[in-house]
Amino acid sequence: MPVELKLPVYLRRARWKVKIQEKESREPPHVSILRGTDKWRLNLRTGALMDRRPTPSDIPRELLDLIKGNWRWLCEQWDAKYPDNPVEGSEE
Amino acid sequence: MTTKTATSRTFLLSKRRHSVRWFAPLQPEHVSSIQRVHEVVAQANNHSLWISDEKPLTDTLLHALASRTGSWGTMVLLYQPALASIPVLSRHFHRVVFGSGKGLLPPAELAEVLAAPNKADLFIGGMVDADSKTLTLWRGDLATLTVPFTAFPPSGDGITPDFSAFAVSDCGHTIRLGAYEAATEALLYEYDPLYRRRIARERRKEERSFGAALRRLRKQRGVRRADFGSLSAKTIARIEQGKVDPDHLRPSTLGIIAKRLAVEPSDIKTY
Numbered sequence: 123m124p125v126e127l128k129l130p131v132y133l134r135r136a137r138w139k140v141k142i143q144e145k146e147s148r149e150p151p152h153v154s155i156l157r158g159t160d161k162w163r164l165n166l167r168t169g170a171l172m173d174r175r176p177t178p179s180d181i182p183r184e185l186l187d188l189i190k191g192n193w194r195w196l197c198e199q200w201d202a203k204y205p206d207n208p209v210e211g212s213e214e
Numbered sequence: 215m216t217t218k219t220a221t222s223r224t225f226l227l228s229k230r231r232h233s234v235r236w237f238a239p240l241q242p243e244h245v246s247s248i249q250r251v252h253e254v255v256a257q258a259n260n261h262s263l264w265i266s267d268e269k270p271l272t273d274t275l276l277h278a279l280a281s282r283t284g285s286w287g288t289m290v291l292l293y294q295p296a297l298a299s300i301p302v303l304s305r306h307f308h309r310v311v312f313g314s315g316k317g318l319l320p321p322a323e324l325a326e327v328l329a330a331p332n333k334a335d336l337f338i339g340g341m342v343d344a345d346s347k348t349l350t351l352w353r354g355d356l357a358t359l360t361v362p363f364t365a366f367p368p369s370g371d372g373i374t375p376d377f378s379a380f381a382v383s384d385c386g387h388t389i390r391l392g393a394y395e396a397a398t399e400a401l402l403y404e405y406d407p408l409y410r411r412r413i414a415r416e417r418r419k420e421e422r423s424f425g426a427a428l429r430r431l432r433k434q435r436g437v438r439r440a441d442f443g444s445l446s447a448k449t450i451a452r453i454e455q456g457k458v459d460p461d462h463l464r465p466s467t468l469g470i471i472a473k474r475l476a477v478e479p480s481d482i483k484t485y
Contacts, residue, residue: 124395144369145396159330205370
C-alpha cells in the first residue's frame with residue numbers, strides 16, 4: 123500500500139496528494155506531490171525539489187509546511203519501503 | 215487546454231449528455247446521430263481524435279470509412295469492442311485504445327490527460343495478460359508500453375502486486391495493482407529508451423549549474439563536504455544543490471572552496 127500523507131479537506135478538494143509509491147527503489151528517497159496531471163518529487167535527503175517542471179511555486183506553502191511537519195514520519199515510511207536505499211544513505 | 219485547429223479535431227460519438235461535460239477540455243465536436251457521423255467524416259483527417267461510448271455510432275463510422283483508405287487518426291472506445299471489430303479499427307485508425315471500468319481512467323480524468331501537454335508521459339489505461347505475464351499500458355498519446363509482471367517487485371514493507379486488481383489512477387501518474395502502486399515515470403524510465411534519453415538530456419542540462427560543477431570537482435579531488443575548514447558541510451551541500459545563488463557567494467567563501475580544491479575560483483564552473 124502506498125504511503126499517503128493525510129491532508130486537510132481544502133487541500134484534498136484542490137486535488138493535492140502526497141505519496142510514497144512502490145517501485146521507486148532506483149530513485150533518491152523522495153515523496154511525490156500530485157495534483158491532476160502535474161507531479162513534483164521532493165528529495166527526502168536534501169529537501170530540494172528534484173524537477174524544475176512543473177513550476178515549484180505552484181505548490182501551496184501550507185502543503186510544504188505540512189510535509190516538513192511530517193518529515194521524520196515520511197523518512198521512516200520511505201526506509202520501511204526501501205530498506206536498501208535509506209534516507210540516511212550518503213548523498214556524497 | 216488544447217488549441218482546436220483544423221488539423222487536430224476531436225470527435226465525441228455519444229448520446230450521453232454527461233459525456234459532453236466530461237470531455238469539454240478537448241472541445242470536441244459532439245456527434246450524437248447516425249446522420250451526423252456521415253457529416254463529420256468529411257471533416258476528419260489523420261490527426262483527428264475520436265472518442266466513442268456508443269457502439270452503434272462507432273459501427274456507423276466504420277461502415278462509412280469502409281470504402282476509404284488511409285488513417286483517420288486515433289480512436290478511444292469507452293467500451294470493450296467485439297474481437298471482430300479490432301482489425302477493422304486497426305485498419306482505419308493508427309492507434310486504438312479501448313476498455314471499460316478500471317481498464318481506463320475515469321472519463322473526466324481521461325479527458326484531462328488527453329488535453330495535457332505531458333500526455334505522452336501519463337497512462338490512460340491498460341490490459342493485463344495473465345498468460346504472457348505482461349501488462350500493456352496505454353499512454354495519453356495512445357502509444358503503448360508493454361512491461362513484464364517482473365517489473366513490479368515487492369516493496370520492502372511486504373506489499374506485492376495483485377494483477378487481477380489493475381487500475382490506472384491519479385490522472386495517469388499511478389498504476390494500481392491492488393494495494394501496490396507503481397509510479398508511471400518509474401515504468402517509463404525503465405522500459406522506454408526514448409523517455410530515458412529525454413530525461414537524461416534534461417538532467418544534463420541541469421547539471422551545467424555551478425553547484426553541479428562544484429560537486430563534480432569535489433568528487434574528482436576526493437574531498438568530502440566536511441573538509442572545507444570554516445565552511446560547514448551543510449553550506450557546501452546548499453551550494454551544490456543550487457540553493458545558494460553562486461553570484462551571491464562571498465569572495466572569501468569562494469576563495470576557501472577554490473583553495474581546498476586547488477583551482478582558481480573562476481575555474482570551478484568549468485568542471
